[in-house]
Amino acid sequence: MNAQTAIPEVKTREMSYAEAIRDAMAIALERDPTVILMGEDIGVYGGAFQVTGDLVERFGTDRVMDTPISELGGAGVAVGAALTGLKPIFEFQFSDFAALAMEQIVNQAAKMRYMLGGEAAVPLVFRMPAGSGTGAAAQHSQSFEAWFGHVPGLKVVQPSTPADAKGLLLAALEDPDPVIIFEHKLLYKMKAQVPEGYYTTPIGKAQIMRPGRDVTIVASAIMVHRALEAAEKLAKDGIDAEVIDLRSVRPIDRDTIIASVRKTGRLLCVYEGVRTLGVGAEISAMIAESEAFDYLDAPILRLGGAEAPIPYNPDLERAAVPQAPAIEAAARQLVRREV
Amino acid sequence: MTMKDKVETAQDNLPFAIRHFSPDALRAALKKMYLIRLFEEGAEDSYTRGLIHGTMHLSIGQEASAVATCMELTDADKITSTHRGHGHCIAKGAEVGRMFAEFFGKETGYCHGRGGSMHIADVKTGNLGANGIVGGGLPIAVGAALTAKRLGRDDVTICFFGDGANNEGAFHEALNMASVWKLPVIFVCENNKYGMSTSIERSTAVRYIADRAVAYSMPGETVDGNDFSAVAEAMHRAIARARAGEGPSLVENLTYRWRGHSKSDRNRYRTKDEIESWMARDPIARFRADLITHGILNDESATALQQAAEADVAQGIEFAKASPAPQITEVTKFVHAEVSA
Structure with a gap:
């Protein structure tokens, strides 16, 4: 069953991924007087990636x-505001800078409800532009979804399309707990039809982007598009790949992935974060521990980021994360049982 | 000099607290100070008996700072607290029974046994919680003050922190933002001279932590934190400024913890003489003597307040002992909001 975004029959409009996020924020600001946006240079500058724009x-x-360049303090102010009645959307200029605010995100926001025995809530959204491909090198290109996905109390999503970027942000705001949204920088200019008005995309639901019989490719963020590109090439040779957009790292959609692997018998995980101890390891273990294990016709494969910081040189940078030809090759290996 | 001037001068010579608060409020304050002292002693004793596990950070000796700071607050006003936060919790209005229950790890505790000493909180009375991270509460307090300002409320947030926190980046980021945005928050430093074992002289480049206020364009004031009236007076000014929309203040209460940092402390960094000299400046004995001097109560009624606090503590411990433990099947309860199906 295709877990499509819950889009009612409404008009759509072509928007970029960045415009869709801005549209979601504008709708939220209009609907709910307690919503505020916080971040560095999100005001007249319009945000480093022009996401807040003219808001x-x-x-x-x-x-x-606009906040001072104080990621730790700024994140903490957002936590305190959320604890007492506001709903902040806090933009980190780059997800890398969240490293400066780990204390407030991991020790405070994620645990506050639990530490206080359910007597408090921290309903806030951290927006984090993530990923490589912009030539910004090691400190502006990372993919931290596995870091935050490891923390109970957080929810972590990675939209891959403009429609999901809007729907997941509005869902995150409706969520009574802290949600981290990784926005892939290479997707900001991607355009697609986006429903107008208010709607939410459920957090924790993967989406089958391309149904197939021969191999399951679970991908996230920009990797979804590379996997779809690879799937088209594979189709020409009669290999029918099923591409799943993970969308949510925490919680993870077990049912959709397990059902797909039961059907195809082969699993390839593709993600941009460092391969070791990454999201693919979790998905692989989940399959190994599930009823889908008995249906596997080949070992599970993972394609992830290199065991290195993201390099500056453009050829090195491309080589450091999975590209469509590598995805295609890995899927062929699985189908031919050459692993 | 006219007669009228004389009367005013005589009135002005009374300590601020005696002038400013009703006798009932002053008696309630003394009882709260006893309650804190006895609660801490009761917690220490329960720990020794094995009824409380983990560790704890006792605030014996710092009672005036907690109670005087919270004198003018209502439940709508917020506080953020520290790892040495039992006194703040009581000062803000929590019940000692539910606090003991929390320390005993019981379901009836303020955090349903999930938080313990280091996360003790009582959101209903405006205590947003102790914090296990030094400096953790500073930006959170600024956020609470931002909420008040944005929603047009006149409540203020008091941010308790220790001298150790003044060297955390969070301190500097929080004070700067509070000042830039003119938020109704008061940073209250309880300077007890040591961040664990490291003295303020060895850790901090300024003589007084209130001197840091200059860097963030806010008033900074250092007071004798064991003098109830001095703390209450400084807080009165800071709270009035915050409620008037004029922005944050930094108040530094010089005080001392009689006990070690935590249960692992072997007391190798300070002398017996130093500890004894501070015990001689016992904030409770001083406040009690002041109240007797100014006719607010007599020795007998003061002792009655102490006994009432003793009864509250004894009752609280019995409540905690008799309370049920959490269900072990509920380890993951409270991680997220429960979503109704």
Whole structure:
């Protein structure tokens, strides 16, 4: 069964991924007076990636707040505001800078409800531009989804399309707990039809982007598009790949992935984070521990980021993360049982 | 000098607390100080008997700071607290029974046994929680103050922190943002001279932590933290400023913890003489003597307050002992909000 985004019969409009996120924030600011945006240079500058854009002109500086360059403090202010009645959407300029705020995200936001025995809530959203491919090198290109996915109390999503970027952000705001959204920088300019108005995309649900019989490719963020590109090539040779957009790292959609692997008997995990101890390891273990194990016709394969920081040189940078030809080759190996 | 001036001068010579608070409020404050002292002693004793596990950080000797700081607060006002936060919790209005229950790991505790001493909180009375991370509460307090300002409420947030936290980046980021945005938050440093074993002289480049306020364009004031009236007076000014929308303040209460940092402390970094000299400045004995001097109570009624606090503590411990433990099947309860099916 195809777990499609719950999109009612409404008008759609072509939008970029960045515009879809801005649209979601504008809708949220209009719907709920307790929603505020916080972040570095999100006001008149419009955000480092022009995601907030003109929102400050529409909603004013009280609701679209430029923060000082204080990631730890800024994140903590968002936690305190969320604890006491606001719903902040906090933008990290780059997800890498969340390393400066790990204390507030991991020790405070994620654990507050639990430590206080359910007597408090931290309903906030951290937006984190992530991923490589922009030539920004080692400190502006990382993929931290496995880091945050390891923390109970957080929810972690990675939209791969404009429609999901909007729907997942609106779902994150509706969630009573902290949600981290990794926005892939290479997707900001990607355009597609996006439903107008308010809707949510459920957190924790993967989406089958391309049904297939021969091999399951579970991919996230930009890797979804590379996997789809690989699947088209594979189709020409009669290999029918099923491409699943993971969408949510925590919680992870066990049912969709297990059902797919039972059907295809082969699993390839593709993700941009460092391969070792990454999201693919979790998915692999999940399959190994599930009823899908008995249906496997080949070992499980993982394609992930290199065991190195993201390099500057463009050829090295491309080589450091999975590309479509590598995905295609790995899928062929699985189908031919050459692993 | 006119007669009228004389009367005002005489009134002004009274300590601030005596002038400013009703006799009932002053008696309640003394009882709360006893309650904190006896709660801490009861917790220590329960720990020794094996009824409490883990560790704890006792605030014996710092009672005036906690109670005087919270004198003018209502339940709508918030506090963020520290790992040495039992006194703050009581000062803000928590019941000692539910606090003991939390320390005993019981379901009836404020955090349903999930938090313990280091996360003790009582959200209903405005205590957003102790914190196991030094400096963790500082930006959170700024966020609480931001909420008040954005929603047009006049409540203030008090951010308790220790001298050790003043060298955390979070301290500097929090004070800067509070000042830039003119938020109704008061940073209250309980300077007890040591961050665990490291003295303020060895850790901190300024003589007084209140001196840091200059860097963030806010008033900074250092007071004798064992003098109830001095703390209450400094807080009165800071709270009035915050409620008037004029922004944050930094108040430094010089005080001392009689016990070690935590249960592992072997007390190798300070002398017996130093500890005894601070015990001689016992904030409770001083406040009690002041209240007797100014006719707010007599020795007998003061002792009655102490006995009432003793009864509360004894009752609290019995409540905790008799309370049920959490279900072990509920390890993951409270990780996320429960979503109704």
